[in-house]
Amino acid sequence: MRAEREPQTADMPVGKAPALTRQLAEFIARTRWDDIPPAVRHEAKRALVNYFAVALAGCADPAVEKATAVYGRFRSAEEASLIGRPERTDILNAAALNAMSANVYDFDDTHLPTIIHPTAPVAAALFALAQSAPLSGEQLLLAFVLGVEVECRLGNAVSPGHYQRGWHITSTCGVFGAAAGAARAMLLDAQHIAWAFGNASAQASGLVETLGSMSKSISVGNAARNGLLSALLAAEGFSGPGQPLEGERGFLRVTAERPDFSAISEGLGRDWALLSNTYKPYPCGVVLNPVIEACLDLARGAQLSLADIERIELVGHPLLRERTDRPGIRSGRESQVSAQHAVAVALAKGKAGLAEFSDASVMDPALRAFGSRVVFIDDPRFPVESAQVIVTLRSGGTVSRKVDAARGSLEAPLADAELEAKLRELTAYGGSGVAAQPLIDALWALDSAGDAAAPMRLARACGA
Amino acid sequence: MRAEREPQTADMPVGKAPALTRQLAEFIARTRWDDIPPAVRHEAKRALVNYFAVALAGCADPAVEKATAVYGRFRSAEEASLIGRPERTDILNAAALNAMSANVYDFDDTHLPTIIHPTAPVAAALFALAQSAPLSGEQLLLAFVLGVEVECRLGNAVSPGHYQRGWHITSTCGVFGAAAGAARAMLLDAQHIAWAFGNASAQASGLVETLGSMSKSISVGNAARNGLLSALLAAEGFSGPGQPLEGERGFLRVTAERPDFSAISEGLGRDWALLSNTYKPYPCGVVLNPVIEACLDLARGAQLSLADIERIELVGHPLLRERTDRPGIRSGRESQVSAQHAVAVALAKGKAGLAEFSDASVMDPALRAFGSRVVFIDDPRFPVESAQVIVTLRSGGTVSRKVDAARGSLEAPLADAELEAKLRELTAYGGSGVAAQPLIDALWALDSAGDAAAPMRLARACGA
Numbered sequence: 001m002r003a004e005r006e007p008q009t010a011d012m013p014v015g016k017a018p019a020l021t022r023q024l025a026e027f028i029a030r031t032r033w034d035d036i037p038p039a040v041r042h043e044a045k046r047a048l049v050n051y052f053a054v055a056l057a058g059c060a061d062p063a064v065e066k067a068t069a070v071y072g073r074f075r076s077a078e079e080a081s082l083i084g085r086p087e088r089t090d091i092l093n094a095a096a097l098n099a100m101s102a103n104v105y106d107f108d109d110t111h112l113p114t115i116i117h118p119t120a121p122v123a124a125a126l127f128a129l130a131q132s133a134p135l136s137g138e139q140l141l142l143a144f145v146l147g148v149e150v151e152c153r154l155g156n157a158v159s160p161g162h163y164q165r166g167w168h169i170t171s172t173c174g175v176f177g178a179a180a181g182a183a184r185a186m187l188l189d190a191q192h193i194a195w196a197f198g199n200a201s202a203q204a205s206g207l208v209e210t211l212g213s214m215s216k217s218i219s220v221g222n223a224a225r226n227g228l229l230s231a232l233l234a235a236e237g238f239s240g241p242g243q244p245l246e247g248e249r250g251f252l253r254v255t256a257e258r259p260d261f262s263a264i265s266e267g268l269g270r271d272w273a274l275l276s277n278t279y280k281p282y283p284c285g286v287v288l289n290p291v292i293e294a295c296l297d298l299a300r301g302a303q304l305s306l307a308d309i310e311r312i313e314l315v316g317h318p319l320l321r322e323r324t325d326r327p328g329i330r331s332g333r334e335s336q337v338s339a340q341h342a343v344a345v346a347l348a349k350g351k352a353g354l355a356e357f358s359d360a361s362v363m364d365p366a367l368r369a370f371g372s373r374v375v376f377i378d379d380p381r382f383p384v385e386s387a388q389v390i391v392t393l394r395s396g397g398t399v400s401r402k403v404d405a406a407r408g409s410l411e412a413p414l415a416d417a418e419l420e421a422k423l424r425e426l427t428a429y430g431g432s433g434v435a436a437q438p439l440i441d442a443l444w445a446l447d448s449a450g451d452a453a454a455p456m457r458l459a460r461a462c463g464a
Numbered sequence: 465m466r467a468e469r470e471p472q473t474a475d476m477p478v479g480k481a482p483a484l485t486r487q488l489a490e491f492i493a494r495t496r497w498d499d500i501p502p503a504v505r506h507e508a509k510r511a512l513v514n515y516f517a518v519a520l521a522g523c524a525d526p527a528v529e530k531a532t533a534v535y536g537r538f539r540s541a542e543e544a545s546l547i548g549r550p551e552r553t554d555i556l557n558a559a560a561l562n563a564m565s566a567n568v569y570d571f572d573d574t575h576l577p578t579i580i581h582p583t584a585p586v587a588a589a590l591f592a593l594a595q596s597a598p599l600s601g602e603q604l605l606l607a608f609v610l611g612v613e614v615e616c617r618l619g620n621a622v623s624p625g626h627y628q629r630g631w632h633i634t635s636t637c638g639v640f641g642a643a644a645g646a647a648r649a650m651l652l653d654a655q656h657i658a659w660a661f662g663n664a665s666a667q668a669s670g671l672v673e674t675l676g677s678m679s680k681s682i683s684v685g686n687a688a689r690n691g692l693l694s695a696l697l698a699a700e701g702f703s704g705p706g707q708p709l710e711g712e713r714g715f716l717r718v719t720a721e722r723p724d725f726s727a728i729s730e731g732l733g734r735d736w737a738l739l740s741n742t743y744k745p746y747p748c749g750v751v752l753n754p755v756i757e758a759c760l761d762l763a764r765g766a767q768l769s770l771a772d773i774e775r776i777e778l779v780g781h782p783l784l785r786e787r788t789d790r791p792g793i794r795s796g797r798e799s800q801v802s803a804q805h806a807v808a809v810a811l812a813k814g815k816a817g818l819a820e821f822s823d824a825s826v827m828d829p830a831l832r833a834f835g836s837r838v839v840f841i842d843d844p845r846f847p848v849e850s851a852q853v854i855v856t857l858r859s860g861g862t863v864s865r866k867v868d869a870a871r872g873s874l875e876a877p878l879a880d881a882e883l884e885a886k887l888r889e890l891t892a893y894g895g896s897g898v899a900a901q902p903l904i905d906a907l908w909a910l911d912s913a914g915d916a917a918a919p920m921r922l923a924r925a926c927g928a
Contacts, residue, residue: 066702070693074540074556092538166713171666198674202635202683205669208713210662215704218697219666222690229534233682238530240679249630249672 020246020264024150025193027268028184033142035269041447043274044141047148049419049443050109050279051102051119052083052459056434057283057354057426058104059084059461063214067221068097080131081460084432091128095178095228096221099124103170103220105354106336107283107426111148112276112384112410114155114169115286115319119277121174121223122147122181128228129185130452137449139185145274147181147227152273154245156263158256163208164322167255171206171219176251178227179234186231198240199230201251212326212334279419281408282352285337287320289406290387295346298391302399306348306370310394313375314339316387321376328371332358340371343389354429385409432461484710484728488614489657491732492648497606499733505911507738508605511612513883513907514573514743515566515583516547516923520898521747521818521890522568523548523925527678531685532561544595545924548896555592559642559692560685563588567634567684569818570800571747571890575612576740576848576874578619578633579750579783583741585638585687586611586645593649593692594916601913603649609738611645611691616737618709620727622720627672628786631719635670635683640715642691643698650699662704663694665715676790676798743883745872746816749801751784753870754851759810762855766863770812770834774858777839778803780851785840792835796822804835807853818893849873896925 036044058064059082068085071093080094081087083101102108102120111118126140126147155162155173163169179200183193203226206219234240244250245264252259282292291314298304314320324339335341335357344367345356355361362368382388388402405411414422424436439458446455500508522528523546532549535557544558545551547565566572566584575582590604590611619626619637627633643664647657667690670683698704708714709728716723746756755778762768778784790802799805799821808831809820819825826832846852852866869875878886888900903922910919 063702066697066700070697070700070702074554076538076540076554090538090540166718168666195679198677198679199682201671202632202674202679203669203686204671205667207665207668207708207715207718209708209711209715209718210666210705213662213705214697214702215659215662215666215708218663218694222667226686230682233530233534233678236530236534238527238534238678238682241674241677244671244673244679247673251671251673254630254671254673 018261018265020261021194021197021243023265025190028146028180028193029190031146033138036145040145040272040274043277044145045443045446046419047109047119047277048123049423051123052439053423053426054107055083055098055102056430056432058101059430059432061104063104063217064101067100071097080128081456083459084430084434084461086461091132092225092229095125095128096225099224100217100221104217105283106285107280110278110286111152111273112278114152114159116152116155116173117170118148118151120220121227122177124224125178125182125228126185127456129182131456135185135452137446137452140452141447143181143185146184147177149273150180151177153264157252157259161257162255166208168206168208168219171223172204174223175200175204175227178224179230182228182231186235188235192234195234195240196231198244199233200227201244204251211337278408278410279414283336283354283357284342285323287323287384288339288342289408290385290403291339291389292342292346292352293406294387294389294401294403295343296352297401299347299350304347306366308393309373309391311373311375311392312343313377313390314387315377315379317382317384318378318380319384320387321378325376329362332362335362340374341367343374344370434459434461482725484725485658485661485707487729489654492610492644492657493654495610497602500609504609504736504738507741508609509907509910510883511573511583511741512587513887515587516903517887517890518571519547519562519566520894520896522565523894523896525568527568527681528565531564535561544592545920547923548894548898548925550925555596556689556693558592559589560689563688564681564685568681569747570749571744574742574750575616575737576742578616578623580616580619580637581634582612582615584684585691586641588688589642589646589692590649591920593646595920599649599916601910601916604916605911607645607649610648611641613737614644615641617728621716621723625721626719630672632670632672632683635687636668638687639664639668639691642688643694646692646695650695652699656698659698659704660695662708663697664691665708668715675801742872742874743878747800747818747821748806749787751787751848752803752806753872754849754867755803755853756806756810756816757870758851758853758865758867759807760816761865763811763814768811770830772857773837773855775837775839775856776807777841777854778851779841779843781846781848782842782844783848784851785842789840793826796826799826804838805831807838808834898923898925
């Protein structure tokens with residue numbers, strides 16, 4: 001997905017490391033709304049429609065409930081709102097809790113080259129900021145575009161080793177995106193933005209091991225909260241090291257074996273990460289999309305019952321196996337990254353919505369028993385947005401479906417109307433009572449809004 | 465410093481990983497005050513005397529001032545106090561800010577096998593907790609001993625690769641220590657303690673690159689704050705993964721090349737980390753102690769002036785060079801880990817207190833110019849607590865001092881009376897107006913105190 005280039009790796013002598021922190025900070029400080037191409041501006045709004053959709057679904061999840069209760073004990077103000085919830089809180093807590101809601105089902109957007117969920121950390125920080133300080137829609141959108149750009153460029157630089165090693169890349173890179181976005185929205189100069197990066201570097205955390213547990217939401221929330229905090233501290237003159245990103249013991253070298261420095265500078269201001277952003281039709285790890293689509297198609301066409309199936313082979317990019325080979329799962333949350341569950345439920349129910357990836361769905365004995373029949377076949381020639389599902393029947397025959405570009409991939413993106421439908425459906429699922437249409441209208445009109453916080457008011461649940 | 469043993473490394477098949485999270489959680493849940501040997505109990509109190517001493521010095525540092533201002537905007541209550549400061553705040557902010565004060569000058573204690581500063585994250589979390597819930601001195605001390613044990617055992621398991629790679633081990637392991645201590649003080653059962661570890665694993669962060677900048681204090685503060693938060697979340701049923709420590713993508717494997725699992729289980733409940741804890745006579749990286757002592761001795765005995773010196777060779781363990789070869793520094797904070805500055809100032813002034821490692825001291829042109837004359841000679845046969853300083857004079861002669869066990873090492877520990885003197889001296893340096901003697905008395909009597917928060921009230925500054 002990346003352009004061909006000569007990578008500048010960390011093997012280069014330290015003294016020759018490019019001044020990436022300074023370069024990024026200056027880029028953030030100098031870029032204007034006029035510099036953002038129309039397609040990127042529109043993609044930013046699409047990302048936000050998807051963000052509110054998924055947050056309105058996740059806002060009543062038990063992890064969010066419990067975090068809201070504990071964080072709520074430590075709220076200093078009632079200046080900011082929670083998407084789909086009635087509580088009000090301070091901007092740091094709001095940033096954390098809204099990012100959690102948006103990401104808790106892993107139903108949020110995906111920057112394909114890195115598998116980062118880019119919007120949750122950045123948008124949650126910026127909308128919280130907008131509720132405590134005057135910020136126009138255009139200012140918020142510009143800060144959002146730049147925050148996502150920083151987050152994804154850092155992700156590109158540390159991929160693929162970073163996630164493979166066990167870093168939850170949405171959390172670890174998200175804190176820099178939130179810091180960059182917040183610093184831009186606060187109109188900090190390049191020096192203070194660099195300090196915000198330094199303050200964020202001290203807080204980058206999150207482990208893949210926590211996926212499937214509530215703990216994951218902490219690091220995603222922290223990415224938003226601590227990114228915002230990093231900018232607030234920098235604004236106060238709380239200073240950071242000179243090279244928190246590229247330094248010998250900086251973020252890039254510590255969390256990746258061979259960071260690709262050129263991924264940060266090359267095409268900066270010309271190639272935009274948001275144009276590699278995608279939105280999920282199913283509430284699962286994005287690498288499962290083609291598998292689910294193939295299984296839904298098989299369920300419709302071939303009228304299969306699980307009992308008829310001897311074995312299912314999943315042919316795909318090795319990432320498919322690495323991220324989703326999870327048999328014997330015990331929670332809805334784990335099921336979102338379990339190919340075994342996804343295959344079984346899509347074939348058995350012919351659906352793949354949030355209900356199919358719930359705790360109740362996972363407890364179905366027929367689905368559980370099916371997992372052992374799923375076999376992974378790595379084929380690096382498959383792009384991650386494609387997969388082939390080969391079903392061997394007990395009767396001896398086989399049926400198969402190959403999906404070249406799953407719905408929701410860059411090649412087959414969800415249309416604006418599909419994103420609106422997703423927001424309507426997930427708002428109903430979350431049960432907050434929020435009215436979807438005014439929120440949708442406000443998001444499409446955000447670039448001309450005088451007050452960027454307007455969508456937050458529309459997304460707040462009434463009653464308690 | 466560790467016993468001989470057959471290390472169980474991460475190369476073992478994943479399925480065979482020992483259940484370390486469960487083992488540690490059960491250890492924390494079941495250990496009683498009666499299980500703690502008298503020498504460990506006393507060492508815990510010595511660690512706390514040193515903790516209040518260094519926090520009373522650091523409480524007025526600009527990093528703490530600025531963090532107090534920003535964090536203060538987000539305080540939900542005025543239930544907890546700040547050491548040496550007049551403000552009151554909530555327990556999460558108090559945990560963060562007091563840990564920052566204690567560590568900001570790197571003058572806090574050192575667990576020698578890992579170079580962790582163990583007390584700041586754990587004590588700051590526990591004293592904050594004590595200000596919001598009934599906790600006896602004995603309960604706090606037990607939780608403190610156990611928190612330090614967890615922190616240092618994790619540190620042993622990931623050393624030395626973890627710090628070498630660039631992880632600020634006090635921060636990354638401190639969050640687990642604070643979580644363990646807080647969970648014990650809250651009387652959580654083993655399952656909930658394991659969840660606290662999972663919640664902490666999502667928040668372990670901190671980079672060596674930030675040393676010498678204000679950003680470092682964020683991760684140290686977060687270790688205390690987020691460890692406490694991890695336990696509060698676990699108490700609410702916010703659950704974590706099964707193996708946040710030993711799992712394939714868990715803390716140990718992600719942050720160390722070859723984690724030594726046996727360092728966590730071996731001798732658990734028999735060998736205590738606090739007995740490897742040391743207290744600094746000088747406000748510098750502990751590896752500088754023997755160098756400074758040798759230089760002070762040379763300054764006294766040989767009547768050297770910097771102008772007389774052609775070259776200085778520092779012979780020591782490679783860690784001495786790795787952690788302190790920092791010429792051309794520009795701040796007092798950087799000077800604390802700069803052998804170049806330490807050598808110059810100790811020789812020129814015959815002193816090595818906080819004033820000698822201040823911003824003003826670093827600006828002295830004579831000291832700055834001297835750095836290029838310092839040469840490191842690695843000799844792995846030298847233990848870290850020893851060093852030899854060889855001075856070649858312009859006149860052609862040489863003088864030399866070898867220190868086998870610097871003051872403050874395990875072999876030559878600071879006496880209780882020296883720790884008291886340190887507290888008195890640093891209280892005066894910090895200028896808070898806190899009365900030292902009542903605080904000293906309260907700390908030595910902490911095990912019989914009904915209210916563990918008593919020292920916090922004595923350490924609070926009045927005015928404002």
